[in-house]
Amino acid sequence: MTDPDQLLEALDPDQRAVAEQLTGPVCVLAGAGTGKTRAVTYRIAHGVHSGVYNPQTVLAVTFTARAAGEMRTRLRDLGVPGVQARTFHAAALRQLSYFWPSAIGGGVPRIMEHKAPLIGEAAGRLGLSVDRLAIRDLAAEVEWAKVSLVTADDYPRAAAATDRSGVAGFDPTTIARLLSVYEDAKTDRNVIDFEDVLLLTVGILAERADVAERVRRQYRHFVVDEFQDVSPLQHRLLELWLGGRDDLCVVGDAAQTIYSFTGATPRYLTDFSRRYPEATVVRLVRDYRSTPQVVSLANSVLAGAGRFRSAASVELQAQRPSGPAVRFVAHDDDEAEASAVAARAAELIRSGVPAAEIAVLYRTNGQSEAYEQALSRAGIGYLVRGGERFFSRKEVRDAVVLLRGAVRSQGETPLPDAVRDVLTSAGWAPEAPAARGAVRERWESLNALVQLADDLYAARQADMGELVAELTERAAAQHAPTVDGVTLASFHAAKGLEWDAVFLVGVSDGLLPISMAETEDAVAEERRLLYVGITRAREHLELSFARSRNAGGRGTRRPSRFLDGIWPSDERPARRRRGKAARAEALASSLTLEDADPEVFDRLRTWRAATAQSLDRPAFTVLHDSTLVAIAAARPTHMRQLAILRGIGPTKLEAYGAEILAVVRDDGGSEGPGDGA
Template sequence: MARGGAVSGVLDGLDERQREAATALRGPVCVLAGAGAGKTRVITHRIAHGVDTGAYSPNRVMAVTFTTKAAGQMRGRLRALGVTGVSARTFHAAALAQLNFFWPTVAGDTAPAIVDNKVRLLAHAADGIGLDLDTPTLRDVASAIEWRKVTMRSVEAYAAARPNGIGRLDVQRVVDLQHAYEKLKDERRQLDFEDVLLACAGMIEAEPRVAQAVREQYRHFTVDEFQDVSPLQHRLLELWLGDRHDLCVVGDVSQTVYSFAGADASFLLEFSRRHPDARVVRLETSYRCAGPVLEVANELMRGRPGALRLQSARDRAASPVPTVTGYPDDAAEARGVAAAVAAQIDAGADPRSIAVLYRAHAQSAELLAALADRQIPATVLGGKRFFDLPEVRQAVLALRGASVAPTEHGFVDTVRDVLRSVGLTDDPPPAGGALRESWEARRALLRLAEEAPPHTTLRTFTDDLLARAKDQHEPAMRTVTLATLHAAKGLEWDHVHLVGVAEGLLPISYATTFEQVDEERRLAYVGVTRAARTLSVTWSRGGARGERSVSRFVREIGTRTLRVVDADARPGASTRRSASPSATRGRAPRPAR
């Protein structure tokens, strides 16, 4: 039943294309959504509109995404729209819930336990067949097992597809180890992460009563990031649907960056062929990126199958042309980036609005040191989750304890007093160490209190912190963010510094086939489109493994879209010279067309 005047409110603020997608309540629907085009907004408003109009019953809607954090954010947005009861989960969480529910009925026993450490189990399996393997090799074998399962291959089919072996293991040894791993797992009555999807799919296929119950429970499906769906996930989705077509998929083929892990963008590219009656809506207006940034992104993906050509909704005059700067070596590049970040902060930029992105995690150490030299606090994305940090757990526990007693001061003053009791000081420690990171985490909690709505109590504040922890809705610490391009996917900052854009780093040296290089191109695209206002691209000629040249991606984009900046002209160069004028002269990117 519609909730009075809520229908119009749900659709208010959507542009024409977004509204078209949000009002297409019956599937199949395919929403091709470019970076910053509001795909999550469309998904949640579409579900809310379906509930408002009576087309959907909330408990019969499943919204599937790829990370627990994204699922939590989706639930939060739906709650803000007045919608509760929708199942917003990852593929694995949904499959595990179904497995635990139906397994006792089907098998007459509790569901098997989940392997908590695949590498450790592999090490035990390797010992059992006389193999002494180091941890990196075991990790590579674990990745191979994951790829084999999500692409729905047997061990023998894996050997045919990847005949070169892993490290010092020939393919037969890899096969033997995989068989030993599966045998040990069965003996211990365990399932690994991928087995959860396989077992759930197998149960629905083999048990008509399970299939009927699942399809009766969930009638309307939405899948976010559909370009990242693997063959196994797609098969499970087909089984959930049965013969129905009430499916909405949302994605962007230009952001397919997990092909190495089994993601298959063809499911998005060929959606209309698989569903001839599908309604396709293209969202090509970016509300995130400035026009000059989008020009770089568009040039990077020009001519690629399925690539959207984005236009900016932002004021073009407010944003500068993105720059590219070359340095003689990695240390000079790190110092140059740190100087540029310092200049942005000095000009009034919030550190939280600045990110430094790179291809490989190993690139972070030199950048962290250069930022610390300038007393700029930085956080590396991909470490412990905010609410899992020991100092945050201690602070939340202390706040929870204080919330049961009467307070003498106001809410914010009480929060400040509690945080001081667990280590928060008025003045921050020097940047670049664990003490500063702990201080920033506690300060982020205080900032949440300072920004809380009027009349917030300590009890409601701590309740909100617990809800945030559950949904992985983490506050941003007042630090510059360092992240790999993979970790940065789905995030955005006002100012982005894309570093190491050189041959051997981006594209990475082991990308040798056309498909692998194209995946690297899409990674570069993800990096570019994280920038809302300014984009700086940097590279260095010298590295530990010899001389490099600027990335082919920069050369293809060309100087009509990227402005070449001499390293000596960058902020801070007068005090720390990073490169001579000849360091970039003659090596600047050239127009590819």
């Protein structure tokens, strides 16, 4: 029996505070890399080993199958194998399958793998002309409506309230009709979709008190991870599971809210203390993942959110030793950027960084092709996250069959050797093939199984039977082992993952924030997306963009506005400037402190310090010293004069322009409506 007190010695003070609070309600505000999974798994293990929890009465809910698989593995290693760790959908499907025969009768309808066919049929019934892209957008809108608990009748009002008009070119009334006809089409075929798993479970629990009571007797203690990503539908299911009880521990970070377009909302996290006034709130701020250089950049980007920064987000405190400086690189065009990233990745690999510990992250999936080509030319293996599922690959299915057949014949052979013997017959070799493409991908899949066997043997001297059981469990949860190769992924797909080295590419306005982000809330979410990307890096981090799309094109792109005051050099688009403006810009780029008016410079520094303090962010993120020097030398009196100075972009001008001019004038006032006209 594990000593509960000794178990907690592995935690830092904040993590221990989480693990010691065994009864709810508990809200854990956990920044990126602060060990939230560690804290909650130790909390569960502490509760079980101290006798407060029966492991069969604990339900831990995560948002990805991978996270659920990782939590189960950790709990098993802590001597707590009986706890249920599942996604919302997996937990709901388990309950729906169990109670459907008695509550509804018969078997659960077949779950559609894709909505597109029925969306297309529903559009056809309504006489709507739709192409593949329109069907994809309409399917996403159906999902949003369902997880937001918006019915067809309610849709026009909800669409207007959330500025969702014009989806796929159709007005809200038409989409409302489509929602209704889509449901009819499903009924006609006796099928349900992914969201129906939650909706039907909610319906049964709400209408059948006897079923709800059985579920509540089974599960008494709840843990919900990534609580900032909960949708109204998921939250309604959680409420029905709880049944008025409050033995609930939620974990989240408002700064990582990046899925609002799918119906996720951080309000359940940010309002948790209002809903449960007696709740214990613990902040995890010690970042064990990233170097101080990475953490500092992440904090600076988040600080720039201003009034859009949630009180439920945290400022990270780096715990790792100092590492390499964050690299900021501007390239001439997209191809040059991709080639340079591939060359830098090759350099890191030669220095000892495993390819599997390198990631290239981008805003849109369409950006991946250039990096696939560049890595291939450089002879570097890669995998595109979001492609074919690992356990669906033919070579993996065949390998699992061979491993299952070898369970009885393993004998005394250690697991790593036995697996290598078996998979050699399937095409695995100790050395990676020189060929690229499908040949290399096949080897990487088999090698991932070899590495998993090594890990299990090192962790608990596992045998072939335990490996096969692990693979069966992982296949059910789609919890793939690590594949050797550079990861290519979107910022969204990278959520929850981490690597030793991360390249954030295409970080220019128009991509980050993406041009479709037109509202202040949408732009704020794009900033959080960059924050998520930055915090995926443990040690090496490079941010880059290309001034032009094509070689020889006009360099009109500039770094993301989220990096204003952070990007080390002025990369605003090159423009032809004439006369006084051109001379002023040239002068500003070569100024020193001796050129500045000392009194104006001192006033500017005092103003900057006060502004930074009010925003709770580093002073340099407001304005660099070089920009203060330029202002103090030029002593602008109008907005146009201020706008041409180095370091004053549109965002800075809008945020601070009037205040800067007032400081220069030393009148304590603000610019009048006629100034700058």
